[in-house]
Amino acid sequence: MSSYHNPDPCKILIDAMGGDNAPLACINGAIQAQQSIENVDVFLIGKKQVLLDLISKQKLSFDSNKIIDASEVIEMDDKPAQAIKSKKDSSIVRGCELVKSKEFSAFVSAGNTGAMMAASTLIMGRLKGVSRPTMGSFMPSAGGITTVFDVGANVDCKPRFLVEFAMMGSIFVKEIYKIDNPKVGLLSVGEEDTKGNEVVLEAHKLLKMSKLNFIGNIEGRDILKGTANVVVCDGFVGNVVLKFGESLKVLLKHLLIEYASQSIFKKIKVGLLKSTLNKVLKSIDYQEYGGVPLLGVDGISIIGHGSSTPKAIKNMVVRAKEMHDKDIVNKIQKALSEIEIE
Amino acid sequence: MSSYHNPDPCKILIDAMGGDNAPLACINGAIQAQQSIENVDVFLIGKKQVLLDLISKQKLSFDSNKIIDASEVIEMDDKPAQAIKSKKDSSIVRGCELVKSKEFSAFVSAGNTGAMMAASTLIMGRLKGVSRPTMGSFMPSAGGITTVFDVGANVDCKPRFLVEFAMMGSIFVKEIYKIDNPKVGLLSVGEEDTKGNEVVLEAHKLLKMSKLNFIGNIEGRDILKGTANVVVCDGFVGNVVLKFGESLKVLLKHLLIEYASQSIFKKIKVGLLKSTLNKVLKSIDYQEYGGVPLLGVDGISIIGHGSSTPKAIKNMVVRAKEMHDKDIVNKIQKALSEIEIE
Numbered sequence: 001m002s003s004y005h006n007p008d009p010c011k012i013l014i015d016a017m018g019g020d021n022a023p024l025a026c027i028n029g030a031i032q033a034q035q036s037i038e039n040v041d042v043f044l045i046g047k048k049q050v051l052l053d054l055i056s057k058q059k060l061s062f063d064s065n066k067i068i069d070a071s072e073v074i075e076m077d078d079k080p081a082q083a084i085k086s087k088k089d090s091s092i093v094r095g096c097e098l099v100k101s102k103e104f105s106a107f108v109s110a111g112n113t114g115a116m117m118a119a120s121t122l123i124m125g126r127l128k129g130v131s132r133p134t135m136g137s138f139m140p141s142a143g144g145i146t147t148v149f150d151v152g153a154n155v156d157c158k159p160r161f162l163v164e165f166a167m168m169g170s171i172f173v174k175e176i177y178k179i180d181n182p183k184v185g186l187l188s189v190g191e192e193d194t195k196g197n198e199v200v201l202e203a204h205k206l207l208k209m210s211k212l213n214f215i216g217n218i219e220g221r222d223i224l225k226g227t228a229n230v231v232v233c234d235g236f237v238g239n240v241v242l243k244f245g246e247s248l249k250v251l252l253k254h255l256l257i258e259y260a261s262q263s264i265f266k267k268i269k270v271g272l273l274k275s276t277l278n279k280v281l282k283s284i285d286y287q288e289y290g291g292v293p294l295l296g297v298d299g300i301s302i303i304g305h306g307s308s309t310p311k312a313i314k315n316m317v318v319r320a321k322e323m324h325d326k327d328i329v330n331k332i333q334k335a336l337s338e339i340e341i342e
Numbered sequence: 343m344s345s346y347h348n349p350d351p352c353k354i355l356i357d358a359m360g361g362d363n364a365p366l367a368c369i370n371g372a373i374q375a376q377q378s379i380e381n382v383d384v385f386l387i388g389k390k391q392v393l394l395d396l397i398s399k400q401k402l403s404f405d406s407n408k409i410i411d412a413s414e415v416i417e418m419d420d421k422p423a424q425a426i427k428s429k430k431d432s433s434i435v436r437g438c439e440l441v442k443s444k445e446f447s448a449f450v451s452a453g454n455t456g457a458m459m460a461a462s463t464l465i466m467g468r469l470k471g472v473s474r475p476t477m478g479s480f481m482p483s484a485g486g487i488t489t490v491f492d493v494g495a496n497v498d499c500k501p502r503f504l505v506e507f508a509m510m511g512s513i514f515v516k517e518i519y520k521i522d523n524p525k526v527g528l529l530s531v532g533e534e535d536t537k538g539n540e541v542v543l544e545a546h547k548l549l550k551m552s553k554l555n556f557i558g559n560i561e562g563r564d565i566l567k568g569t570a571n572v573v574v575c576d577g578f579v580g581n582v583v584l585k586f587g588e589s590l591k592v593l594l595k596h597l598l599i600e601y602a603s604q605s606i607f608k609k610i611k612v613g614l615l616k617s618t619l620n621k622v623l624k625s626i627d628y629q630e631y632g633g634v635p636l637l638g639v640d641g642i643s644i645i646g647h648g649s650s651t652p653k654a655i656k657n658m659v660v661r662a663k664e665m666h667d668k669d670i671v672n673k674i675q676k677a678l679s680e681i682e683i684e
Binding site: 077079140141142143152155156187188189192194196197198200219220221222223224225233234235236237239240241242243244245246247248250251252253254255256259266269270272273276277279280281 | 419421482483484485494497498529530531534536538539540542561562563564565566567575576577578579581582583584585586587588589590592593594595596597598601608611612614615618619621622623
């Protein structure tokens, strides 16, 4: 079993210094989370005096006893490996340590992604049998639940890593989205077994032998269709696809503006269309999903988008609480140990 | 110089048996091309009797002297390497041979992509200095012209291949879209030089030393922004992104239907929105761009989407004619030889 245990009540620690809108967005996110989520105790970690001054200046209300002081900040452009070594009193390093020491159930941060991954992996430790922890992401789709593992934690993968991602992703989807026997699809350039790069071809064979519900290769076009519940790929491809998907709104907006500029009549049509489209596109808004969990580490670590808003921060806490309540870490460890026995 | 020369008038051969809608879509595409494009002589290759019967049955008008008989068909699910060896009288093999022998200026096919790449490479031959021919694609973007090289010809790449793609893509964009000194971006997981997988990190160094207008790494979100004119990546990533992008419409449609189902008022709103959105999305319709050229082979080979409509087939002929008129093949060869001398 993992060394992780499930502290009760659920205490969640938010990195107050992480993200482009920190610390204000983090404070507001923490307040929203505390107000709207039941059975959770929300804390902030960061430069305490800075946070207290801001809370007072903005006339916000957050219990000062729930702010943990950390004197350093890992900046968005700091080099991860170096930063977690040199900034021992940073919110990210201390946050991970406080989960490791069981003082907190989970740590969430919208800060430097690489540093969060490195600190979580090194400080919380990897679960037994995990070669590489994986960062997955929810994807909007036309049918059911679609998640993609990995989306950036591992840019160079061995075939075995992809199988581990599939395994961890399946447990995550089963527990969080209540889908029994989630469908696992291997992202490739064609549906046939013979299509793919070297790593994918080998991973395909391993996945076929596994006990997972492997439906074979899927293509880029299948992601948004919802063909698979767990889309498996290396973190390079997953990261590119995720960021590409996020930018679709930018293109749509541009196309609409261009169309509107053609005539006054078209401008009116686009004006009418805009609010509907915004509502429709809400379901593909990352803020709705909050952050993504780093699976395979011995603790709960939720990594958020750099541009996280208070709402996104709040939803990261929702995600962290789900991970806690459903005991995902221990379930992953159990599944992995069973595999090793086989 | 390449052995390729520029036959005049421009004679373009269309694979009548290629694609999901063949042969009818190919015949109709050929007719549209012949009627709408000036200074081009359009031919079809395929099972002549089948084509003649269909033309007669559908009361179409296409000169039977412009149909070249080929008794075999490479099916969409045939294995490329095997098919081009065993089906010597297929439209794809014969089509490539007829470009090699200078009887035609270009061959276009919406058939088996792998077979088209393999036949073009083996029969037409690679240009001197080309490790791997590359298949690029146009991408819609919010700013200027964006193309992606490679989108599927090469799933496992060495760093050097990516530099060659950048070079060939730059010439293509310069000539076809009249952009001097096109901006080259290397697709990666972060903008910093240090971000990427092993191949990308090495390719970054090589691109930096090249004479190309290299703007550094770009991310998935930059593709649709139009940050670079030539986005360079391996064919695995490019293929996944291309197909993912094509499926955007499917998701949008689904989201609209879901929204409309919520109330009669919303249904009316979506009804009003639909035609505008269809017009707006027209610019991201692959049919508008026709096929994609295979660059680096000693001849003009245009590869189309399996689901090509007559319009897409016609636009493949437009693309082929541009490649011919602007003498792209010789220009690529010239640029590559200059590099080799350096």
